[in-house]
Amino acid sequence: MGKHLTRKQLFEIIKEGKEFPHLKDCPECREALSLLKVFYMVDMPRLAEPPRGWVDKAVAIFPSESKAKSWRELVEMVFDSWSIPHPVGVRGSGGLSERRIQFRAGEYIFDMRAEHRRQDWLFVAQINRPENLPAASVVKVGKKEIMADAAGLFTWSSKRPPARLGFVTGDKIVDLPELAWKKPLPPRR
Numbered sequence: 001m002g003k004h005l006t007r008k009q010l011f012e013i014i015k016e017g018k019e020f021p022h023l024k025d026c027p028e029c030r031e032a033l034s035l036l037k038v039f040y041m042v043d044m045p046r047l048a049e050p051p052r053g054w055v056d057k058a059v060a061i062f063p064s065e066s067k068a069k070s071w072r073e074l075v076e077m078v079f080d081s082w083s084i085p086h087p088v089g090v091r092g093s094g095g096l097s098e099r100r101i102q103f104r105a106g107e108y109i110f111d112m113r114a115e116h117r118r119q120d121w122l123f124v125a126q127i128n129r130p131e132n133l134p135a136a137s138v139v140k141v142g143k144k145e146i147m148a149d150a151a152g153l154f155t156w157s158s159k160r161p162p163a164r165l166g167f168v169t170g171d172k173i174v175d176l177p178e179l180a181w182k183k184p185l186p187p188r189r
Contacts, residue, residue: 076104098114107133111125122157137168142164
């Protein structure tokens, strides 16, 4: 095939009715032209403002802040390896470099392993769920969004461990409780 039509040439077709024989043989350019015709806004009158009542009804459809808070309250920590004392023979600095955390949010289980390396932290998370619920699409780490790999694992690294975590599943955003990353001292005897 040859080169595709430029953006300028596509605009010339729309505005001036120019013809380019290339369009007959190129499905990509025909598709680009049809999209441009649908969304072309130059020299078009502005859209009218929608009626205020319609806007209010549309806003009312979305969940309110209170519903999002009630979902957040359903999240509970199930397991934190830093909160349980290790047997005497296992205690040492090794427990400080790894942490396993598990949260339950409704029927979802967020399971994360953190490993402190020399320069950074490595994190691997998995979200288990019953088959009838949608899979998690994104894990939110602060403002960053992590996508799952082919095995369904969310993997990332950072200089510091995250205080805020969450995940997106279906139409829900689940915010997990804030995490502290200073290991508690063992009780004195």
